[in-house]
Amino acid sequence: MDHNLLSKIATNNGHGENSPYFDGWKAFDANPFHPQHNPDGVIQMGLAENQLSFDLIQKWIESNPSASICTPQGAFAFKETAIFQDYHGLPEFRTAVANFMNRVRGNRVKFDPDRIVMSGGATGAHETLAFCLANPGEAFLVPTPYYPAFDRDLRWRTGVELFPVVCESADNFKVTREALETAYKKAKLANVKVKGMLITNPSNPLGTFLDRDTLKDIVNFVNDKSIHLVCDEIYAGTVTNGDEFVSIAEVIEEVPKCNLDLIHLVYSLSKDMGFPGFRVGVVYSYNDNVVNIARKMSSFGLVSTQTQHLLASMLSDDKFVENFISESRIRLAHRHDMFTRGLAQVGIGSLESKAGLFFWMDLRRFLKEPTFESEMTFWRVIINEIKLNVSPGQSFHCSEPGWFRVCFANMDDETTLVALWRIKTFVRKNRNLEIKTRKQYWQNGQHLRLSSRRLDDILTPHRMSPHSPLASPMVRAQN
């Protein structure tokens, strides 16, 4: 077959899906955990989804039938919604999204609905910004560790490069001015033209968020070098104590000399609200030119007006929004706590974090050697023996081996307990591994006890895994 028949982009590996990290996914797909049907299966802890607050949204939808254009109450809007393809988006949608974004930040900022540009999820937003801000061959600085799909989103079809800003555990993986300057110099030496910097705040995979001073440093840095700053705040609503989060939108008001033409935000409803299927991405730029052009590019990934209509209604319901934001935080905090306590019982630590849908777990002491090969070997143990799909730090370009991202918000309480139980069982079995306990949380001498019924489930013979490779009921429901 003539390989020149297709483009280079179609035939290279820029999509990143041939990486070994997909082995974890494959293991999960082949043998997905189900509390009743497949209790020995692999538990998915590699998926940063927020499944804790659907009931709130469902309740709202059921009380507001006119928000859907399919119900008798809402169908009157069907035609005008279906026809509307203006890439500015429904005005009420933009206003509602801006409103939501404001409230996630405690109304400490006021986003301008006219600067909100739609995109095909945050995935589309990142690619669009890369197209707008950099030419092929030019680079963005990105602090490590970072979300693996940035390699695809920012580089694949754009030809843009990513250049790492190495962050270390000694600094708790904080982005330091030093690290920035080092990276910038290194890029220059390598003849790489740096056009901008990308930060995810709160961070994926760290689950931490940047303090005001660090953000100011970053803003000063980009202004000094006259490069762009793209701030992905997709996890803003997962900060357990909302008041503590500082958005870039707040910081730029405190840096009077900031050239606003350099500042851009990416947002999405996929994490804060748990809607990844609805593909609601936002490009928000303080640069008029970028807003203009990104809007034209949004033609390639507009949000379905059916979805715009639904969300315009939902997100302009202030009462609902306020309640959702605060309740979601409480539930995330609770789940986060459950895990932290459970892990501490066996002396597993993770980076202290107050945001995100995951832990950045410190498993360095389980590695035979402090190498990435050992990390991969141990990762395979986690998947195949402990039966948890977690993500190894190297997939996030972490500079030090031994760290793993473990997601906690994409499962119910029951599964959480099973996951914890498996981890603890593994650690206790492997006492030959040196255990350096840091803090031990023993609340009233209590430790986790599983009901005997659950123990029975786990000990019953392995049942057939579902036929479908994907566990989603939407896939099983084939016509």
Added chain:
Amino acid sequence: MLSEKVVCNSHGQDSSYFLGWEEYEKNPYDEVKNPKGIIQMGLAENQLSFDLLESWLEKNPQPMAFRNHNNQSIFKDLALFQDYHGLPAFKNALVKFMSEVRGGSVSFDPNNLVLTAGATSANETLMFCLANPGDAFLLPTPYYPGFDRDLKWRTGAEIVPIHCSSLNGFRITKSALEDAYKQAEQQNLKVKGVLVTNPSNPLGTSLSLHELDLLVNFISSRNIHLVSDEIYSGTVFSSPSFISIMEVLKNRNLMNTEIAKRVHIVYSLSKDLGLPGFRIGVIYSTDERVVSAATKMSSFGLVSSQTQHLLSEILSDQNFTKTYLSENRRRLKERHEMLVGGLKKSGIGCLPSNSGLFCWVDMRHLLSSNTFEGEMELWKKIVYQVGLNISPGSSCHCSEPGWFRVCFANMSEETLDLAMQRVKSFVELMPKQNNQSGHQKLMNRNSRRTKSLPKWVFELSFHQREIVANER
């Protein structure tokens, strides 16, 4: 400061096609509020059959949103569903619908289908998969102005025109194909394929079997791709009936060959079903690598799971789709006749057409000069004096001045009627030239036209020839 893509003009939105829109936005016609405003006839939308969809919704109500037919809540599963392979129920329903649109002559495999955010995204994605920056695709002129953005802007691909002429009804000829290929070579552009829109936008005609055969032969001998954008396939309202490229491959026993692997179809529900807001686009290819790469790229523009679910319900209802397709066609035909008839009364002819949501209107005789400046001058008069936003042929890269695309399916009958009246008044007031009344001049041209039908007409069946002769 910003990328070259930002500062260049490849998004094409400075062209007259979009400027007419801007004028319309400033002064839009409204029956009650602004009866002297500009009537939008530059928008290829299908607004004729919403009542059918609305009545489907009435008969298939969801008592609450996000419930399936067993009244179970599917909200959570839909909200989480972001698998770029798409909802199986939706893809299954889509391929059945696509087959139905083609009269059941071909069938499609859902595994070869990629879902994208509209045909806009489908076309761009295919370019990313098939062409490197600097490679070229050949497109017959006139073509949809949006292709300049969709195919070239971010991909870096080039478009080289296949010039089609009014002398043979803008049909694609072998020599035009070869000329275009040579032209590309002279510009040092590597030709990766041909892209056609079938039925054509802006012509409103579907490709003849002869043209389709030519295309298959051409791509076969040059070892290049063929992209067939069949977004208007459901709007074919009169004969000749639609022939899909798939059908041609099938009839020539080329299915499952290397040639078939280089044929890719683009589709969408924006025109046939009139749902542009829902951003439902499709790429269909039998080349696994294209499907694989395009599927991954669709991450940048997936179809909302909510929308996939709604459409899977609608399209699975085959009673509905059957009725919809035939009733929609009937209404389009009626509306088409209204436009053609109305323009005829003003001495204006259209390219005989059997599909689409628009007519390709011949206003060459109204030009002050047979130039594109003359065309622009006439266009401005039509926008500002007559109050109609129509699309000048130059915006569609037509090689001859004087042709305009005029849409007929995005307004009420009354509005279309008014538009025809405005045209009539305009034409009647046009300055008389060459010592002949404008009317006389038109009469002469009309009779000349009926006397010498172009050659291609004789490739049609007797019945079809009749239609052509009458429509002139």
